[in-house]
Amino acid sequence: MNTTNTQPVPLIEVQAVSKYFGSVIALKDISMSVNAGEVMCLLGDNGAGKSTLIKILSGVYRPSDGHYMVEGKEARFSSPREALSAGIATVFQDLAMIPLMGISRNFFLGSEPTKGWGPFRRFNVNFANRVTREELARMGIQIRDTAQPVGTLSGGERQSVAIARAVYFGAKVLILDEPTAALGVKEAGIVLRYIAQARARGLGVIFITHNPHHAYPIGDRFTLLNRGHSMGTFAKNEISREELTGMMAGGEALEELSHELAEFARTDEKAREALEAAAHGFEAEVEQLHIEQLPPKFVDAEQHYEQSLPTDGESNQ
Amino acid sequence: MSVITGERTVRVNPLRRLLIRPETGAVVGSIAVWIFFAIVAGSSGFTSSRGTSSYLSVSAELAILAIPVALLMIGGEFDLSVGSTVGATGMVIAILSTQYGWNVWAAIVVALIFAVLIGMVNGYLVMRTRLPSFIVTLGTAYILYGMTAGFTTLLTGLTVVNGVDQAPGFSSAHAVFATALGGGQQYPIEIIWALALVVLATWLLLGTSFGNWIFGVGGDANAARNIGVPVARVKILLFVGTALGACLLAIIQVMAFTNADVLRGQGLEFYAIVAAVVGGVLLTGGYGSAIGAMFGALVFGIVEEGIVFAGVDANWYKAVVGVILLLAVLLNSYVRKLAMEARR
Numbered sequence: 001m002n003t004t005n006t007q008p009v010p011l012i013e014v015q016a017v018s019k020y021f022g023s024v025i026a027l028k029d030i031s032m033s034v035n036a037g038e039v040m041c042l043l044g045d046n047g048a049g050k051s052t053l054i055k056i057l058s059g060v061y062r063p064s065d066g067h068y069m070v071e072g073k074e075a076r077f078s079s080p081r082e083a084l085s086a087g088i089a090t091v092f093q094d095l096a097m098i099p100l101m102g103i104s105r106n107f108f109l110g111s112e113p114t115k116g117w118g119p120f121r122r123f124n125v126n127f128a129n130r131v132t133r134e135e136l137a138r139m140g141i142q143i144r145d146t147a148q149p150v151g152t153l154s155g156g157e158r159q160s161v162a163i164a165r166a167v168y169f170g171a172k173v174l175i176l177d178e179p180t181a182a183l184g185v186k187e188a189g190i191v192l193r194y195i196a197q198a199r200a201r202g203l204g205v206i207f208i209t210h211n212p213h214h215a216y217p218i219g220d221r222f223t224l225l226n227r228g229h230s231m232g233t234f235a236k237n238e239i240s241r242e243e244l245t246g247m248m249a250g251g252e253a254l255e256e257l258s259h260e261l262a263e264f265a266r267t268d269e270k271a272r273e274a275l276e277a278a279a280h281g282f283e284a285e286v287e288q289l290h291i292e293q294l295p296p297k298f299v300d301a302e303q304h305y306e307q308s309l310p311t312d313g314e315s316n317q
Numbered sequence: 318m319s320v321i322t323g324e325r326t327v328r329v330n331p332l333r334r335l336l337i338r339p340e341t342g343a344v345v346g347s348i349a350v351w352i353f354f355a356i357v358a359g360s361s362g363f364t365s366s367r368g369t370s371s372y373l374s375v376s377a378e379l380a381i382l383a384i385p386v387a388l389l390m391i392g393g394e395f396d397l398s399v400g401s402t403v404g405a406t407g408m409v410i411a412i413l414s415t416q417y418g419w420n421v422w423a424a425i426v427v428a429l430i431f432a433v434l435i436g437m438v439n440g441y442l443v444m445r446t447r448l449p450s451f452i453v454t455l456g457t458a459y460i461l462y463g464m465t466a467g468f469t470t471l472l473t474g475l476t477v478v479n480g481v482d483q484a485p486g487f488s489s490a491h492a493v494f495a496t497a498l499g500g501g502q503q504y505p506i507e508i509i510w511a512l513a514l515v516v517l518a519t520w521l522l523l524g525t526s527f528g529n530w531i532f533g534v535g536g537d538a539n540a541a542r543n544i545g546v547p548v549a550r551v552k553i554l555l556f557v558g559t560a561l562g563a564c565l566l567a568i569i570q571v572m573a574f575t576n577a578d579v580l581r582g583q584g585l586e587f588y589a590i591v592a593a594v595v596g597g598v599l600l601t602g603g604y605g606s607a608i609g610a611m612f613g614a615l616v617f618g619i620v621e622e623g624i625v626f627a628g629v630d631a632n633w634y635k636a637v638v639g640v641i642l643l644l645a646v647l648l649n650s651y652v653r654k655l656a657m658e659a660r661r
Contacts, residue, residue: 080543081543081545084545092543097537097540098532098533098536098537098540098541098603099536099537100532100536100599100603100604100653101532101533101536101603105529105532108529109529109530109533109541109544109546110530110533110541110544110545110546111545112526112529114525114526121525121526122520122524122525123523123524123525123526123528123529125524
């Protein structure tokens with residue numbers, strides 16, 4: 001590619017981009033890039049500017065300042081469609097899928113395979129069903145009925161269908177907006193595995209998340225955003241999972257949070273003892289008694305109980 | 318009654334799968350109302366071929382409007398101007414062929430072009446203004462009706478234009494659009510037109526890329542746009558489709574009655590929507606079928622003619638229509654719920 005430089009030309013790169021909405025600075029001087037066969041994680045808490053950045057990358061917004069390069073050339077996309085035809089596929093949180101439509105019809109929506117010619121050109125339903133089934137099987141999702149409405153799939157399956165679609169239609173860069181946000185542990189694992197597969201096929205992946213535990217195992221490089229500013233880009237060998245988490249949350253805030261959590265645990269234990277004691281008062285069985293989470297009114301009851309202890313243990317106030 | 322076949326997959330009862338098809342309600346409904354009127358009005362000729370011909374003819378005329386309206390509604394829009402389009406395009410044919418001595422076929426071609434223009438204006442206004450199509454087409458409906466009545470009285474001094482049968486080309490046009498088929502009993506050819514239309518619409522909806530786009534733009538226009546579906550083009554073409562359906566009905570009626578009336582078609586826009594909804598088309602778009610719309614129209618034809626054969630005052634018809642509509646909407650929302658959880 002580039003003979004004078006040992007670095008390969010990044011698939012996409014932004015240099016010092018900023019985005020203003022009126023007087024609000026959504027992004028300021030952000031630089032980042034993603035290479036082929038690499039997972040770049042974009043981390044940041046809510047409101048850090050992640051969404052604004054991906055909307056610039058996917059062609060929804062134009063940057064107010066700075067440069068956006070696709071394979072070394074300046075790019076000016078005026079719609080997501082243009083970015084898509086340049087090989088930049090974005091899987092948005094709302095997924096661009098139609099819940100009431102079947103899986104294979106969704107998969108090929110806008111790019112339907114056809115057979116026949118002229119007025120007899122028709123949607124090749126069998127081909128669409130076969131490809132959809134194969135592509136989903138490659139990511140470990142077995143579907144029996146490709147006509148099943150997408151709305152009946154689980155969140156992870158829907159994400160996987162959207163990713164499979166982008167990969168199948170020849171995306172070079174895959175931008176994933178919080179793909180694991182609303183998923184259970186196992187489902188998030190499935191999505192992460194598919195991100196790894198996309199990387200192995202030589203795609204550049206931009207993985208947006210606020211969960212460092214999802215980002216760290218899969219990411220090659222990490223760009224951290226905070227309140228519209230970049231806190232830097234780190235390769236995996238430059239940063240540990242704990243450092244990553246700490247930088248995201250801000251160390252002090254995390255410390256405070258763990259104290260609070262410990263306090264919650266203690267009050268739970270106290271409440272449990274109090275309730276056990278109360279149950280003894282009724283001479284009931286306590287072996288089965290199990291408290292998972294205390295409703296607030298039990299905490300109040302516990303305080304009343306404690307107050308009543310020094311005077312008279314058995315009377316009800 | 319489901320059989321577990323894999324770890325988490327469940328074989329769905331075939332009856333349940335049938336139940337979640339959009340047209341099932343209308344098919345069951347038309348059988349039910351037919352049985353009802355066969356019992357109540359069978360002795361007065363409802364089940365005879367005279368009765369059958371009468372309700373099939375009413376149903377076919379409504380189906381010609383309701384099928385394209387159903388496609389438009391699946392695409393997420395309404396068209397309240399189809400009734401006025403029936404009146405306007407019918408009047409174009411009648412005036413050109415009687416007042417200006419045009420060949421009926423030439424007049425029909427002009428009416429079809431006029432219908433395409435009406436559809437494009439409706440679609441363009443809806444897409445351009447981003448206003449609800451319900452209100453935009455209500456506006457164009459009044460404009461069309463007013464202009465039809467105004468021009469007709471201006472040119473002829475009347476609101477009904479007679480004598481189309483005197484125009485050149487009438488007999489061949491009559492043979493294509495308004496002849497009667499079947500030996501002893503007279504089954505109007507519009508039944509064939511309606512059947513041809515349902516085949517065409519079903520093929521378009523399920524067999525072509527365009528059909529996939531219709532479901533897409535109706536289900537979620539934004540998502541469809543993001544993935545590259547030309548949303549505006551799809552919707553404008555669907556509006557052209559409803560206007561062409563209205564024009565076909567106008568041609569059939571002008572050939573059958575040999576005249577045109579500015580009032581003709583008024584109110585049909587609501588019946589077309591109701592037939593589509595009874596046929597399982599979702600009011601919010603993205604779901605439905607052309608076959609359903611046809612059966613929705615059949616329910617109407619059977620009820621409208623059945624009431625007449627039963628000897629009941631025809632004024633009750635609209636009350637029955639209202640009841641059927643409400644029942645259909647309730648059934649549809651239940652069926653959609655089933656569809657979304659059927660294969661979990």
